[in-house]
Amino acid sequence: MPETRIRMAVPADEAALGELDRATWSPLHAVQPAPEPPYRPFFDERHLPEDYLVAEEVGDAPGRSAGAGAVIGYLRLVPATPLACNRHVRQIQGLAVAESARGRGVARALLRAACAEARRQGARRITLRVLGHNAPARALYASEGFAVEGVLPGEFFLDGAYVDDVLMGRSLTD
Incomplete structure (x- = not known):
């Protein structure tokens, strides 16, 4: 089985990340409508490569030379706010894993x-x-030490139903 490596994104990842973002869109986690052409750039002035961790599959795979990586996931990590008094907090603002890589521990x-990067x-x-x-995501976050710190009941109206916005967090000093 190929190995998964996590690294910081680089500008050359834009096409692969954009494709992954569109392929993984789901009403289970998205509050925006499904993307439609023409697609916006994945990176822009508010979404910089240095804000993203990329999961790539390395090793031998059909149609790929040994050592070449295929993007199979990403996570966006940014300061929670631009305030100096809040500088000690990072926020995850997006996580996606390719369907073909789910169930392998990529998320x-x-x-x-x-x-580790936030620390x-x-x-x-x-x-x-x-x-x-989004019960699967909530269970994953809880298993990694995130606790529910607040709930905004019925914050979004999605696909004909009101959906809560759940705020979760954890300390990085333990």
């Missing part, structure tokens, strides 16, 4: 790498928001 590896950046806390009906 968990991305979460662990995000916590490297000097953060003491990490937070995220997840839709209330």
